[in-house]
Amino acid sequence: xxxxxxxxxxxxxxxxxxxxxxxxxxxxxxxxxxxxxxxxxxxxxxxxxxxxxxxxxxxxxxxxxxxxxxxxxxxxxxxxxxxxxxxxxxxxxxxxxxxxxxxxxxxxxxxxxxxxxxxxxxxxxxxxxxxxxxxxxxxxxxxxxxxxxxxxxxxxxxxxxxxxxxxxxxxxxxxxxxxxxxxxxxxxxxxxxxxxxxxxxxxxxxxxxxxxxxxxxxxxxxxxxxxxxxxxxxxxxxxxxxxxxxx
Amino acid sequence: xxxxxxxxxxxxxxxxxxxxxxxxxxxxxxxxxxxxxxxxxxxxxxxxxxxxxxxxxxxxxxxxxxxxxxxxxxxxxxxxxxxxxxxxxxxxxxxxxxxxxxxxxxxxxxxxxxxxxxxxxxxxxxxxxxxxxxxxxxxxxxxxxxxxxxxxxxxxxxxxxxxxxxxxxxxxxxxxxxxxxxxxxxxxxxxxxxxxxxxxxxxxxxxxxxxxxxxxxxxxxxxxxxxxxxxxxxxxxxxxxxxxxxxxxxxxxxxxxxxxxxxxxxxxxxxxxxxxxxxxxxxxxxxxxxxxxxxxxxxxxxxxxxxxxxxxxxxxxxxx
Ligand SMILES: Cc1cc2nc3c(=O)[nH]c(=O)nc-3n(C[C@H](O)[C@H](O)[C@H](O)COP(=O)(O)OP(=O)(O)OC[C@H]3O[C@@H](n4cnc5c(N)ncnc54)[C@H](O)[C@@H]3O)c2cc1C
Numbered sequence: 001x002x003x004x005x006x007x008x009x010x011x012x013x014x015x016x017x018x019x020x021x022x023x024x025x026x027x028x029x030x031x032x033x034x035x036x037x038x039x040x041x042x043x044x045x046x047x048x049x050x051x052x053x054x055x056x057x058x059x060x061x062x063x064x065x066x067x068x069x070x071x072x073x074x075x076x077x078x079x080x081x082x083x084x085x086x087x088x089x090x091x092x093x094x095x096x097x098x099x100x101x102x103x104x105x106x107x108x109x110x111x112x113x114x115x116x117x118x119x120x121x122x123x124x125x126x127x128x129x130x131x132x133x134x135x136x137x138x139x140x141x142x143x144x145x146x147x148x149x150x151x152x153x154x155x156x157x158x159x160x161x162x163x164x165x166x167x168x169x170x171x172x173x174x175x176x177x178x179x180x181x182x183x184x185x186x187x188x189x190x191x192x193x194x195x196x197x198x199x200x201x202x203x204x205x206x207x208x209x210x211x212x213x214x215x216x217x218x219x220x221x222x223x224x225x226x227x228x229x230x231x232x233x234x235x236x237x238x239x240x241x242x243x244x245x246x247x
Numbered sequence: 248x249x250x251x252x253x254x255x256x257x258x259x260x261x262x263x264x265x266x267x268x269x270x271x272x273x274x275x276x277x278x279x280x281x282x283x284x285x286x287x288x289x290x291x292x293x294x295x296x297x298x299x300x301x302x303x304x305x306x307x308x309x310x311x312x313x314x315x316x317x318x319x320x321x322x323x324x325x326x327x328x329x330x331x332x333x334x335x336x337x338x339x340x341x342x343x344x345x346x347x348x349x350x351x352x353x354x355x356x357x358x359x360x361x362x363x364x365x366x367x368x369x370x371x372x373x374x375x376x377x378x379x380x381x382x383x384x385x386x387x388x389x390x391x392x393x394x395x396x397x398x399x400x401x402x403x404x405x406x407x408x409x410x411x412x413x414x415x416x417x418x419x420x421x422x423x424x425x426x427x428x429x430x431x432x433x434x435x436x437x438x439x440x441x442x443x444x445x446x447x448x449x450x451x452x453x454x455x456x457x458x459x460x461x462x463x464x465x466x467x468x469x470x471x472x473x474x475x476x477x478x479x480x481x482x483x484x485x486x487x488x489x490x491x492x493x494x495x496x497x498x499x500x501x502x503x504x505x506x507x508x509x510x511x512x513x514x515x516x517x518x519x520x521x522x523x524x525x526x527x528x529x530x531x532x533x534x535x536x537x538x539x540x541x542x543x544x545x546x547x548x549x550x551x552x553x554x555x556x557x558x559x560x561x562x563x564x565x566x567x
Contacts, residue, residue, distance in 0.1 A: 013495050013515045017384040037496050094350065094360065120495050120518075122380050122387075124362050129318060129350035138427035139318040141347035144489070154431070158490065159316055160256035160343045162435040168428040175347075178482075178489045178497065210359035214375055214388040219521070225528070225538050230547030233559035236527070239543060241563065244525040246504040247447065247471060 001057040003047045004110040006101055007076050008036040009069045010121045019216040035072045038116025041183040042176035046146060047114055048080035049181055058082050060108060064091040064100045077194035078186035084199045093209035098130035103205050105135055111170040117142055117177040128175035138172050144179030249275040249282045250334035252325055254344045257435060258314060260292045262444055263340035265300040269408040270400045271338040272301025274367055285328050287321060288313035298414035300407055308419045312426060316344050319427040322351035329356055341399035342443060349399045359391035362399040382495040382518035402443055403501045445474030448502045450493065452478040454509020454549055458486035463553045464508060470560040478510050494519035509549045512537025529553065
């Protein structure tokens with residue numbers, strides 16, 4: 001079995017969100033980069049769990065990013081995975097990124113392609129779905145549990161208004177969320193091993209971006225909190241009804 | 248033509264789809280073109296009523312196999328329908344199903360995609376859509392460069408606009424490809440208001456001390472008709488189910504009212520809720536960072552404040 005895990009680099013969750021160059025560029029100054037939590041905690045760890053059950057499984061990691069993505073790819077390799085592929089390009093447009101990953105996916109004929117449910121920076125939640133369309137594969141989105149039985153995956157997923165369990169034949173694209181696996185911390189052995197794992201760098205294929213970012217804005221801050229006396233909840237109810245008009 | 252995909256859950260059209268419909272209608276007006284809805288599967292609603300949310304026409308592909316989400320199947324049918332009616336924009340609700348289908352449709356239509364859109368596009372000079380990024384900490388204005396566009400509009404950001412019309416319904420008769428997945432078990436969240444659809448949300452954090460204390464929060468939610476949410480440590484320790492976890496690594500919501508009880512207001516939590524229109528914070532620590540993001544604050548013990556608030560709401564409702 002071959003598994004491909006899509007890994008994205010995102011700013012740390014506590015990073016200051018600011019913009020430069022006339023609000024057209026994310027200000028990377030002083031930003032710590034992490035593996036997108038959904039990719040790391042759920043997609044990657046689930047792949048590792050599958051390999052623990054079936055040691056013959058091969059896990060490849062793929063990221064579309066410039067050289068500064070290498071530390072997070074090494075960290076991902078320290079958690080697990082056999083080799084990594086970095087497609088040497090910026091990743092500004094989801095379609096462009098999906099096209100790059102699809103090329104790798106096609107060549108590697110993977111049985112399962114895992115993504116996180118979304119990235120915590122652009123929150124587009126699109127790569128998995130786009131990959132499924134480009135590769136003409138089924139997609140199970142927002143998966144929170146997965147069991148393999150031969151060529152069939154039994155997956156639990158979130159849908160509007162509930163959850164359901166479905167069966168799908170491999171190959172398949174699966175986007176992962178909470179419940180799928182538990183976050184792990186890389187151990188010393190993993191970190192040492194990661195140093196010698198192959199990290200291939202490939203040049204991107206020709207693909208055109210379908211969107212471009214024109215500018216960023218920061219939402220206007222709240223004007224300040226109005227404190228209400230804890231002994232006077234009638235007043236809070238009045239404010240919510242008459243001033244905020246929300247109840 | 249603007250084509251709006253109307254999603255269903257359990258054979259019922261959801262509010263988020265009606266919002267998408269109204270968004271599509273406003274966009275069609277802006278572009279000076281027609282607007283139609285596309286419904287897949289068997290729904291119990293009267294489809295002509297979609298006119299009340301802005302549809303002029305409804306295309307309906309009535310087939311039971313389409314009632315459950317199969318992205319491969321749905322995206323193929325939606326993309327084909329969009330081609331048949333020469334849609335220039337396809338609109339989705341940015342809900343669980345819409346988010347899953349829209350990117351696949353965009354690939355099939357070679358269309359640029361914006362998910363999480365927060366307002367109508369600016370079409371004065373190109374086609375620029377604003378979306379939330381960094382889990383709600385910022386907005387990005389995105390130019391779509393392709394002739395066809397796909398937009399998924401955030402829930403609770405545009406609202407449902409009431410129209411005084413009835414739509415004409417056209418039943419489509421097209422063959423349906425075989426399903427790519429097989430549903431074996433369905434677990435509906437019975438009787439609860441889905442968090443992402445809710446306009447009122449009551450949320451609890453570690454300050455409530457343990458799952459046995461959730462009664463006061465549930466009573467408050469019930470008095471308001473609100474959905475319930477929680478902070479990450481609360482769901483991590485299984486005090487509450489995972490689907491209630493809001494924040495940067497949970498779900499992002501934007502209700503009209505978010506009441507946070509015993510939640511400190513960590514940056515990762517705020518990221519998931521800071522688009523709420525009104526935020527009320529109940530916390531015994533006046534220094535809790537959440538107060539900075541709040542509209543109304545109550546500094547006090549949740550175990551006293553919350554039941555008092557519930558009583559005040561019930562009193563207001565009984566006299567209203
Ligand atoms: C990568 C990463 C991602 C994360 N993602 C998320 C996320 O998506 N969502 C999320 O919520 N968190 C997330 N977190 C965790 C976040 O940093 C906080 O730890 C978490 O939100 C704190 O939860 P809390 O407010 O419930 O608990 P605490 O921080 O422990 O706060 C409890 C609050 O309750 C108050 N309190 C105590 N007793 C009472 C009382 N009797 N009455 C009233 N108030 C009382 C206290 O004053 C305190 O402010 C993430 C963290 C990391 C590192």
